Amino acid sequence: MRLTEYFLPTLISDPKEHETISHKLMQKAGLIDMTSSGIYSFLPIGLLVLRKVENILKEEMDRIGAIELLMPTLTPSSLWKETGRWTEYGDDMFRVKDRKGTEFSLAPTHEEIICDIVRGRVTSYKKLPLAFYQIQTKFRDEPRPRAGIIRGREFLMKDAYSFHATEESAETTYKRFFEAYRRIFDRCGFSYIIVEAEAGLIGGSFSHEFIAISDSGEDTVFVCPKCGYSANSERCEVGVRQIEDPNDGELKEVYTPGLITVKEVSGFLKLNPEQLIKTLIYKQDSEFVAAIILGTDELSEKKLKKVLGCKELKLAKKEVIAEVTGAPAGFSGPIGLPLKMIADNSIKGRKNLVVGGNKIDTHILGVSCGRDFEPGFFADIKIAKNDDPCPRCEGRLEAKRGIELGHTFKLGTKYSQAMNLVFLDETGREHFIIMGCYGIGVSRIVATIIEQNCDDRGIIWPPALSPFDTILININPEDFAMRSLSDEIYSILETEGIKVLYDDRIESPGKKFADADLIGIPWQIIVGKKATKENIELCERKTKNKEFIRLDELTGRIK
RNA sequence: CGGGGUGUAGCGCAGUCUGGUUAGCGCGCAGCGUUCGGGACGCUGAGGUCGGAGGUUCGAAUCCUCUCACCCCGACCA
Incomplete structure (x- = not known):
């Protein structure tokens, strides 16, 4: 992609009023544009990253046999009334009416919809288990949107729903999703922890939060550096504190x-x-x-x-x-x-x-x-504090801020009972279908990657998520030799399937370097006065280390 | 919803307290020229109903009332 033919609106000064580092960088680097509070457009390079994240999610969902589908955004109130959530959701739900006055919700989640799809169609144990997933926009009228796309009112989410005949099956699938989530967060290169969100259901614990460590996070979590115990603040157990008091006093x-x-x-x-x-x-x-x-x-x-x-x-x-x-x-x-x-x-x-x-x-x-x-x-009925004793070993709990990226639940029969999802077992007896659900905030992931991968110059994309594989910087496009060499490098790399952002703009070198560092593409190929086919400068964004290599070595180095 | 804050050119801001020619500055943008390894320089130029409505006044970006939007902290929250 030639930058002269592309849309990359970068900013020099920091956008005002925004505190969160990822929010600032996403606006500065031209990834997003705010349309209204908590509502954002993804600009071209922002969308490229979002698609990369989606692809990772799809690959890992497909790998465990989940089936993709797409559900509507506009959903009738009748479905929500079946489970009582039309009332329960309250002001968090965006509501609209059609011309006839029928009420709809801009779906904040899709349990009711998927249940409606499955209901009546999956009525035999022979068709179970099943797992579906969707990647789509959801709407929640948050009381306070904040930190850019970390807490938006309109956001992209990957949700999955599983259906089972037995508890064992639900548990097996839950574990599969759990492992898939681990792979997803590993592939994104996150530093994250998994905390138990709801302990003590029969047969073990069946709700986990996947939390990326970040000072911009909204949740407090506790981690024991010694044994690895982790939990969110409300549920974190606390070991026995040793407090020595003087002798009994007088009342x-x-x-x-x-x-x-x-x-x-x-x-x-x-x-x-x-x-x-x-x-x-x-x-x-x-x-x-x-x-x-x-x-x-x-x-x-x-x-x-x-x-x-x-x-x-x-x-x-x-x-x-x-x-x-x-x-x-x-x-x-x-x-x-x-x-x-x-x-x-x-x-x-x-x-x-x-x-x-x-x-x-x-x-x-x-x-x-x-x-x-x-x-x-x-x-133990208190909320844990930093430096409290670990409940599992003699370590001390550390309080950390985190961004919740994923949450897995075992739902049981809450929705299948409310919506009458039943199946017949081998003996012809009727049971409620057992369910699980598994969400990941897709747009939130993009912001979180930036939170964990940036420096004072800008973003540093992990290669797996970068909008382009490399940026090619022609220092002076008006110089014939530099232009021909740059054009040649560009066409060779493109032919070899490498995604190149080609900075062919007539701008000062400083501006080009600053933009390249800001948008954070992992490799920078720099064509200056001294460049030849035998001597091409390759700079790694993360380390700023430079090396000089031959043109025919470039592809292998970048891939 | 409670507390704090901000709205003036595409972006960042000054001017508001103490009302008074034609509303400024930097960046960006357009044209010409000189530059070309870390946000270059010179000249010329375009760009504003000062968030909106109402009011006070001879006169309002500035004072008053209402209102809208956005940001931050908290409450709330998948």
Whole structure:
């Protein structure tokens, strides 16, 4: 491709208002153009990269026997009403009406659609298992689009859905997808981790997130560098912390007028916030419980819900707290509390604590767990923090930011029950089809690659994803000798199937080098005054190392 | 939805507080010439309803009211 005949709108100055490195570079290098918040056009070289990612996805999906199809973007509300998601999705769903007033959704995902396709057509165990995949645009009216195409309102996604007669089959397919995802992320050259997203279903864990490590990420994940344990922040287990307290103290009430937060109380009492404990009152289904954690921790509602084994869990309302504890919110404490109490592991054996007095403007000092109050049981109910002990070894957890690129789920029969997807087994008995689903953010992958592969000059594409194999820079296209040599190199490489971006523009050399570095094509062939067929300069974008080789060696070197 | 911020030429910005000729600057763009190994130089030129609506005023980019769009932090979220 001759650059003089192409469309590559690069920018010199940084686009304003954008913080994320990949977002800046994608705009600067002319990969994308914002049409509206969270809605982007892919410009020519951006699209080339997107297609490369798609091809990798297709190859790996095909390899495990998933079948590609394409579903509509505009989907009738009737399907969504079958599963209740017409209501559940709320404002995140884009909705439109047709001329007759019938309501449609711009599909945010496609479980309902694929189920409708399979329903009635796959009714025998003989036709199972089946796995489909789609690569298409999805729509979510995100409350806050951010970081360019990392969180857009319109984005390209690869989703896959599998259908099974048995749990074993679902598990086998799940593992296949899991391995396919590993290959995909390896081929893209990501530094990524896989975290358990939902532990403890029967037969093991069946939901995983594939997260690329990046400071621009939205999720916090924890990794143990010693044993490799990893999990997202809400679910990450925490090992036992060793906190040594002085001896038991004497109970003492203190007057703490209007001091509610841990910061306020510890500041007022001039105590380490680790001496404070928080007592949170929750409504569990129809009864109330107290969750007790360290003042410096945050409660993980997911963990609490799991240990309580309840369906609904909500922080109690202010009036209720006053009623059950005898004091306004902020002064709850475990002593004499007539509720079921669950304490975090880190409370066990602690002495000399500060707790709420269950009395307005009052806290109690010198409290020992076991002596002054006895929780119903101890469990790990806090959100992990950086440097917490690893639950599996004696290492320390490291908090990292990450971008969620893929998520695999075992869905079970949630959708097949709602939409009546049934099949007959060998004995003629009817069962619901068991499902799995497996998503990857395709456009998000492009941004993430840039996050992980760039320097102060611009993007550095991994060869497998670069929009072109090489860029050919003619320093001075008005010079006859340089032009003939460049033209010859260009036509030879093209003939040999190498994708060349040929910078034949009449521009200053500096501009050409800067653009080449910005758009990040892995190899730069530079034709200057001294170049001959025997002496062609080849520069590697990543290292900026230069070598001089013969024309007939070029193809082999680049491929 | 809460908090903070920005809208002036294709891009990046100044001017707004303290209203007053014809709204500026850099880059980019067009023409001519000189250059040609790290965003070159000279000359000439094109390009703006100052986000939008309403108001105050003799006079509004500037003051007031409303509104729209976008960005960042948080809440929310596959």
